[in-house]
Amino acid sequence: MSPITRDEAEIEVVGGVDTHQDTHTAAVIDLVGRVLGTEQFPATASGYAALLAWMHGHGRLSRVGVEGTGAYGAGLVRLLRDEQMQVIEVDRPDRKTRRFQGKSDPIDAIQAARAALAGERTGTPKQRDGRVEALRNLRVARRSAVDQRAETQRQMKALIVTAPDELRARLRGLNITKLIATCANLQPDQADASIPAVAVAVALRSLARRHQNLSTEIANLGELLEPLVAAINPALLAANGVGPDVAGQLLVSAGENHDRLASEAAFAMLCGAAPIPASSGKTTRHRLNRGGDRQANAALYRVVLVRLRWDPRTRDYMQRRTKEGMSKKEIIRCLKRYVARELYQLITANDLQLAA
Template sequence: MTDQQVIIGMVPHKSSNTIAVLARDETMRARRRFVNSDDGFVEMLDAVTDYPDRVWAVEGANGVGRSVAQRLVAFGEVVVDVPAKLATRVRVYSTGHGTKTDNADAVAIARAAIHSKHLRRVLPDDATVAMKLLSDRRHELVGLRTQAMCRLHRLLRELIAGGAPRQLSAEKAFDLLNGLKPDDPANVMRLEIAFDHIEDVMRLDRKIDDYNHRIVADIKTCGTTLIRLYGVGPINAALILGEVGDVSRFPNRDHFASYTGTSPISASSGDHQRHRLNRAGNRRLNHALHIAAITQIRQDTPGRVLYRRKMSEGKTHKEALRCVKRRISDAVWRQLRTDRSDDRTQDTKWPRSPAKDTFLVAYRSPDTPRANGRPKRFKPAVV
């Protein structure tokens, strides 16, 4: 940051954008509100032409501010993403009793950007954004299918004594209802609505299958090495790629583990060193790592070896599983870094399970320390 550089804090909304222009010493240069439209966007750019050396700090550049942030990037502007939590801390500890207005928020966002060193720079949407959109849409369809199936189970319980088994497909539900001949009008209507739910489930199943095929095709095209990790299939790999985006924003595996919620939180006091469960972080990423960990401890993998070793040390099932999740988080970070490099060499020292599908390549352990895509060779310690 130079002495002449200004930070433009922005509070984006659906109908308006409020900006505050601050110098490096936090001197207020300008503060205005613009309509969120094409004309308002041009007017906003014209209002800051007197500050050629400028950086835009947008709150929620991955959320409500994504549209305006991407338009600024398309015009060659430098844009950084300011988390809402960071701006809230600045506002609470500033003068004015924590007053929350758009003008105060814009100033707080600019101040947060001035004093923060590791803000994520907003880049143009790329293939990972498309991957995230595909993954999110599939997640929504699965949720809709679950809702339709729950409503179907409710009706089946009223039409059939004991209801239906939990593992129920649309075809099995159709066979159960096809032979029913209700007499009273209420059951006739229940049967009709149940068939409507079956049609909804079938339609959603077809859509989910279509998105599964598209995700698998995109994973093949991008050539990621994430699927070399045991328990990380194409669906989980697409979710991870979409949620992480640019892995270079995580300087090391510890920062990445904090983002995935797999690193414990220190809760120490005095001589008592304690840690507690981290319930923060990206919960969708945490769920993907949880699925991978469950898959590993069910098979003959080094993940199961680590799990059993932790259990023998006196840890509970959940504590041992969290240790496996942390190792897998480190391996995912390492593989994402490997994808960005030209060297994609995988180690061959760990046992590999033969792949049933030619696309799902063989497995390598997440326990192998690596540097630049190759296994590390530790030198003996010299005393």
């Protein structure tokens, strides 16, 4: 590549990065979309610095589009933020683009730069250096433990179905608490593990003790999560129908930098609670939104269920809308939209208080 002249160094340029586990591929384009260069860098602290310096060598860098800002690109995004660079979160190219242009890391990096230049993507990446990030990490561990415990419980019940009659009759009528305790205290003779009746007892004891260990792990993580959620946003935690798990999920979905959500409508769209227009001709209608953060959507759903059971205003709304001919599912979708609006106000109000 020929050296950059002084005049070329003064032009405004836009960067794009395709991120991977071990390497990041960067591209630089000018304001009319011409490619000025592509280069690959290691996904390390020194590699991030070299990537940024390389981009600056092509001109005045105005913004950078980055794929995978919440995964492989997290480290690069932190450096770009520290350098006061505008970072745009971009998605991978759509199938139509890839069908005509092919697929390679330089092509993806160029597409990221062009998406940032054209304003096709304007999303701001989440910050990964605050208490919300700590909350996310703890929630990942807890959710994994909850999933594993549920799977362990299903495996135990499957083994009981095919267990010998005597053992099955002893266990099948117990509730889950007594079942776990009983199986954990089984004393099979492991020397005879080749016998199916003994082997199933050994397996049930192992699964039951795993279940107990996972329950302890979940409880320990919960003790860390609840005060952290309360410290981040006590008003959200105190809202009707919102517990530590729901509040934690919504805080993680919104991110540390809540100002990246321009409005309550944007928050509802993020949570998959904003209906999608599906009108055509004389037909005006909306369809169910199956996008967004499904964990956040599930959190709103739990809030609605709690309020339908205990909140008089929500119950009155349900009765009124039912008389108007709406189904329960449709009413719950409407309620999730209202809840998203209310909780967004609590999240952003907390930001304003912190700023003051």
